Amino acid sequence: MTNFWLHPALILIIGGLVLPLIKGPLRKFYLLGVPLVTFLTVLGMSKGTYGVVQFIDWQLTFGRVDSLSLIFGYIMSLMCIIGTLFGLHVKEDVEHIAAWFYVAGSLGVIFCGDYLVLFLFWELMAFASVFLVWFRRGPKSIATGYRYILIHTLGGLFLLAGFVLRYQITGGDLSFGLMDVHHPDLATWLILLGFIVNAAAIPFHSWLPDAYAEASVTGAVFMCAFTTKTAIYVLARGFAGMEILIPIGVVMALYGVIYGLIENDARRLFAWDTVSQVGYMVVGVGIGSKLAINGACAHAFAHILYNGLLFMGTGSVLYMAGTTKMTELGGLYKKMPRTFVYTLIGGLSIAGLPLFSGFVSKSMIIAAGFEHHHLFAAFALTLASAGTFLLAGIKVPYFIWFGQNNCSKETWEKAADPPWNMQAAMAVASFFCIFIGCYTAYLYDMLPFQVDFHPYSAYHLAETLQLVAFAGVAFYLLRKLLKPTPTISLDMDWFYRMFGRGFLWVDTKIFQFIDNCVAEIYRYLGLFPLMKIAQFWSWFDWNAIDGVVDGLARSVKALGGKVRVLQSGHMQYNIFVAASLAAAAIVIFMFV
Amino acid sequence: MIVSIIESLRDNMKRTIGICVAVIVLVALWGSFMVDTHHAHTAAEKVPFFWAFFGLAGAIVLIALARFLGFLGIMTREDYYDD
Incomplete structure (x- = not known):
C-alpha cells in the first residue's frame, strides 16, 4: 500500500457480516450508520492510487481514485443510504447483507485498477444481487433468479475470456484502462461483450425486466441502481x-x-424504461467526447436517483396494495x-422536464450527438424522450393514480401511503431529483471533465x-390504444426459456427413450443371458459339484445317523454294551 | 391537501382541459416564433412548430409501433410461461 486507505466496499462487507450480531433498538441506527460511514469515506477520498497489493506475479490495484471513479462512488454510496432507509423495516438480516454486498461489489469495480480485481467484484455483484430476487419468495422468484445468474455468469465468462486473452496478447498486462477502440482485437470484443451484458444492451437485456419486476420490494430499488450503472462506468473507462x-x-x-x-x-x-435510459448513456460513451462522457456520467448520476425513486414508488404500491399490475389498480391518489x-x-425527472434532474443530464448526451454530427442518434434519443414522457410522465400516473378504478376490494382497503422510512427515502430521492434539476453546479462540478x-x-x-x-x-x-x-x-428471453424447455424435452423424451432402449437391450442381450448362465452354473454347482461333495457328506451323515442310534451318550450303557460284546467274544473264543 | 387539489381539478374537468390546451398552444407559439433559433442544430428545427410536430408524430409512431408488436403476437397471456 502507498498509504492507509480504507476501501468503502470493505466497510459494507464487514458491516454486513456484523449485522446479525446487532439486535434491539440499535439495529436501525446501525443499518443507517454503515452506509453513511461508507458514503463519508468516499466523500473524504482524495485522488490517487491506493490499495496496491502484490499477489503471486500480479500487482493488484484496489483503489484507483480519480474524477471518473469518484462521481460513480459518490452516487453509489449515496444510493446505498437511500435504499437502506427505504428497506429499514425489513427484518431479515440476510436481505440487508445481500444488498450491501451487492453495493460493495459495485464500489469494488468502480475503484479497481486491474481486470483481476474487477472480475472479483463483478462476480460479487452478480452473486449478491441474485439473492435480492430470491428474497421476494414469490412463485417465480427461484426460476427468475436462476435465469438472472445464468445470464450474468455468461457475461462474466466473456469478460474472463477477454482479459485472459488480453493478458496473453500483451504479455502480462492486467491493467484496466482505455482500450484501443479503433482497432479492437478479439480480447477487446470479448471484454466489451461482458460489459454490455451488464448494461442490458439488446439482445442481452432480458435479464433486466425479468429480474427487476420479480425482485423483492427493497431488492428492486438496489438492483435498478447498481448493475447497469457500474457497466456504464466500465464502458466509460474502457470503451469511450x-x-x-x-x-x-x-x-x-x-x-x-x-x-x-x-x-x-x-x-x-x-x-423497460431503465433499458431505454441506459441506452442514452451507452450512446454517450460511444460518442466519447468530453461533453458526451460528462453526459453519460451525469445521466447515470441522475438516473440512479430518479430510477430508485420510481422503483420506491411502485415498490410502495406493491408493498401496500399487493400488486403493480395497472389492470388491477387505478384511482389510488385518494389512498x-x-x-x-x-x-x-x-416520472418528470426521467422524462427530462425542466427543473427536474433528467433535463440537465440527458440533454448533454443529445447535445453531444448533435455537436459531433450523429444526427440520427440525437433525433432518435429525442424521440425516446417523448416516449419516456408518455410512459413515466403520463401512462403510470394515469393508470395507477387516476383513470378507472380497477382495484379489488382487498387492494383498495390495503392501499395506503407506506411506513415512514419508505416515505422518508422517497422524500430524500425527490429532493435530489429537484435539487439537481434546479442547481446544476452541484452535479456539473463533479463531472470528470470541465465543460461549459x-x-x-x-x-x-x-x-x-x-x-x-x-x-x-x-x-x-x-x-x-x-x-x-x-x-x-x-422478448428475447423467449429464446433461452424455450431453449431450456426444448433441452428438457429432448432430455426427458428423446434421451430418456434412448436410455430406456439401451437398458432394455442390455437386459435382453446382456443381463438375461448372464442370468441364465448364472442359473446353469448354480444348478451345476448344486447338482454336480455339490452332488459329489454333498453326496459324500450325505453318506457320512446317513452312516452317522445309523451309528448315532448306538450312541446314547450314557456311560453306563456304553460300558454295558462294551462289556457284553467282550463277554460274548470270550464265550465264543472259549467254546468254539 | 394533495387529494383536495386533485379533486378540484377533476371536478372542474372542462376548466382543467382548457388550461392544458391554452398552455400547449402558448408553448407551441412561444417556442416557434419568440425563441431565438440560432442555437438550432439543423435547418429543419428552424421550421415553426418543428418540435411540436416531432413530439406529436414521434409519440404516435412509437404508440403505433408498440401496438404493431402486440398485433404480431408479442403481447400474450400472462400464464404463457406457466404451461
Whole structure:
C-alpha cells in the first residue's frame, strides 16, 4: 500500500457480516450508520492510487481514485443510504447483507485498477444481487433468479475470456484502462461483450425486466441502481469513443420505450424504461467526447436517483396494495397521495422536464450527438424522450393514480401511503431529483471533465416543452390504444426459456427413450443371458459339484445317523454294551 | 391537501382541459416564433412548430409501433410461461 486507505466496499462487507450480531433498538441506527460511514469515506477520498497489493506475479490495484471513479462512488454510496432507509423495516438480516454486498461489489469495480480485481467484484455483484430476487419468495422468484445468474455468469465468462486473452496478447498486462477502440482485437470484443451484458444492451437485456419486476420490494430499488450503472462506468473507462456503442444505445433507448408502452406491470415498465435510459448513456460513451462522457456520467448520476425513486414508488404500491399490475389498480391518489407525488417527481425527472434532474443530464448526451454530427442518434434519443414522457410522465400516473378504478376490494382497503422510512427515502430521492434539476453546479462540478454547458437556454426549454406537450396530446388522442391489458410481452428471453424447455424435452423424451432402449437391450442381450448362465452354473454347482461333495457328506451323515442310534451318550450303557460284546467274544473264543 | 387539489381539478374537468390546451398552444407559439433559433442544430428545427410536430408524430409512431408488436403476437397471456 502507498498509504492507509480504507476501501468503502470493505466497510459494507464487514458491516454486513456484523449485522446479525446487532439486535434491539440499535439495529436501525446501525443499518443507517454503515452506509453513511461508507458514503463519508468516499466523500473524504482524495485522488490517487491506493490499495496496491502484490499477489503471486500480479500487482493488484484496489483503489484507483480519480474524477471518473469518484462521481460513480459518490452516487453509489449515496444510493446505498437511500435504499437502506427505504428497506429499514425489513427484518431479515440476510436481505440487508445481500444488498450491501451487492453495493460493495459495485464500489469494488468502480475503484479497481486491474481486470483481476474487477472480475472479483463483478462476480460479487452478480452473486449478491441474485439473492435480492430470491428474497421476494414469490412463485417465480427461484426460476427468475436462476435465469438472472445464468445470464450474468455468461457475461462474466466473456469478460474472463477477454482479459485472459488480453493478458496473453500483451504479455502480462492486467491493467484496466482505455482500450484501443479503433482497432479492437478479439480480447477487446470479448471484454466489451461482458460489459454490455451488464448494461442490458439488446439482445442481452432480458435479464433486466425479468429480474427487476420479480425482485423483492427493497431488492428492486438496489438492483435498478447498481448493475447497469457500474457497466456504464466500465464502458466509460474502457470503451469511450467506440462508435459501435452509438447504434447499440439508440436501439436500447427506443426498444425500451416501445416495450414499456405495452407493459402492464408498473415495475416491469420502469425496468423497460431503465433499458431505454441506459441506452442514452451507452450512446454517450460511444460518442466519447468530453461533453458526451460528462453526459453519460451525469445521466447515470441522475438516473440512479430518479430510477430508485420510481422503483420506491411502485415498490410502495406493491408493498401496500399487493400488486403493480395497472389492470388491477387505478384511482389510488385518494389512498396513496404522497406516494403519487414522489412517483410523479421521479416520472418528470426521467422524462427530462425542466427543473427536474433528467433535463440537465440527458440533454448533454443529445447535445453531444448533435455537436459531433450523429444526427440520427440525437433525433432518435429525442424521440425516446417523448416516449419516456408518455410512459413515466403520463401512462403510470394515469393508470395507477387516476383513470378507472380497477382495484379489488382487498387492494383498495390495503392501499395506503407506506411506513415512514419508505416515505422518508422517497422524500430524500425527490429532493435530489429537484435539487439537481434546479442547481446544476452541484452535479456539473463533479463531472470528470470541465465543460461549459448550459441546459437552461430558451431554445432548449422551448424544444423540450413542445416535445412533451405534444407527446401529451398524442397520449390524449390515442389513450385507448395505451390502455393496459392483462398480458405479458414476449422478448428475447423467449429464446433461452424455450431453449431450456426444448433441452428438457429432448432430455426427458428423446434421451430418456434412448436410455430406456439401451437398458432394455442390455437386459435382453446382456443381463438375461448372464442370468441364465448364472442359473446353469448354480444348478451345476448344486447338482454336480455339490452332488459329489454333498453326496459324500450325505453318506457320512446317513452312516452317522445309523451309528448315532448306538450312541446314547450314557456311560453306563456304553460300558454295558462294551462289556457284553467282550463277554460274548470270550464265550465264543472259549467254546468254539 | 394533495387529494383536495386533485379533486378540484377533476371536478372542474372542462376548466382543467382548457388550461392544458391554452398552455400547449402558448408553448407551441412561444417556442416557434419568440425563441431565438440560432442555437438550432439543423435547418429543419428552424421550421415553426418543428418540435411540436416531432413530439406529436414521434409519440404516435412509437404508440403505433408498440401496438404493431402486440398485433404480431408479442403481447400474450400472462400464464404463457406457466404451461
